Amino acid sequence: xxxxxxxxxxxxxxxxxxxxxxxxxxxxxxxxxxxxxxxxxxxxxxxxxxxxxxxxxxxxxxxxxxxxxxxxxxxxxxxxxxxxxxxxxxxxxxxxxxxxxxxxxxxxxxxxxxxxxxxxxxxxxxxxxxxxxxxxxxxxxxxxxxxxxxxxxxxxxxxxxxxxxxxxxxxxxxx
Numbered sequence: 001x002x003x004x005x006x007x008x009x010x011x012x013x014x015x016x017x018x019x020x021x022x023x024x025x026x027x028x029x030x031x032x033x034x035x036x037x038x039x040x041x042x043x044x045x046x047x048x049x050x051x052x053x054x055x056x057x058x059x060x061x062x063x064x065x066x067x068x069x070x071x072x073x074x075x076x077x078x079x080x081x082x083x084x085x086x087x088x089x090x091x092x093x094x095x096x097x098x099x100x101x102x103x104x105x106x107x108x109x110x111x112x113x114x115x116x117x118x119x120x121x122x123x124x125x126x127x128x129x130x131x132x133x134x135x136x137x138x139x140x141x142x143x144x145x146x147x148x149x150x151x152x153x154x155x156x157x158x159x160x161x162x163x164x165x166x167x168x169x170x171x172x173x174x175x
Contacts, residue, residue: 001028001035008042010070016041019071023078024052030085031056041070050077061085127157135160136168 003021005012020039027037031054038053048070054061061084065076129152130138139147139160146161151172159171 001025001031001033001037003037003039005039005041008040010041010043012041016070016074019074020050023074024081026078027054027081027085030082043070048073050074052077052081054081129155132158132160132170 001024003017003024005017005020007016010016020041024037024039035054035056038055040051042049042051046068047066048068049064049066050070050073051064052062061081063077063080063084065073065080067073067076127148127150129150131152132149135147135149135158138149139145139162146159148157148159150156151158154172156173158173161169161171163169
């Protein structure tokens with residue numbers, strides 16, 4: 001696996017680099033050697049955060065872990081990704097489409113799926129054109145964590161969501 005490690009408000013020391021490569025290196029039994037693993041280490045006040053993104057054809061495997069110790073965060077993120085890979089193997093690996101990034105042994109092995117993904121409710125509603133700021137206000141009025149709307153500027157379906165620290169995020173489709 002190829003590691004791309006960067007730091008935000010933190011210097012990526014040799015010790016941290018080795019810890020990341022050693023811990024996440026355990027995942028190489030699932031992936032081919034040319035699979036890229038994008039790792040971002042960041043520090044905000046007492047929060048030591050690691051974000052790991054592994055793009056595979058058709059999907060993105062991602063985990064973000066926060067603790068007060070970067071080495072603990074590194075340990076946690078590896079466990080979460082491994083659990084995701086075992087749990088969702090049948091869903092993330094369409095053998096004809098995206099098997100290129102995965103090891104044959106991983107593809108051939110059957111893992112128990114803890115829970116099947118079940119959609120238990122479907123909701124339909126009118127999507128009215130509005131600006132992202134108005135969508136945030138509407139989301140707050142409804143008491144939700146996210147809100148789907150048609151962006152009046154782009155005429156595309158967007159999502160606003162509530163982030164930590166009383167801030168908001170906007171999800172837009174790529175052109």
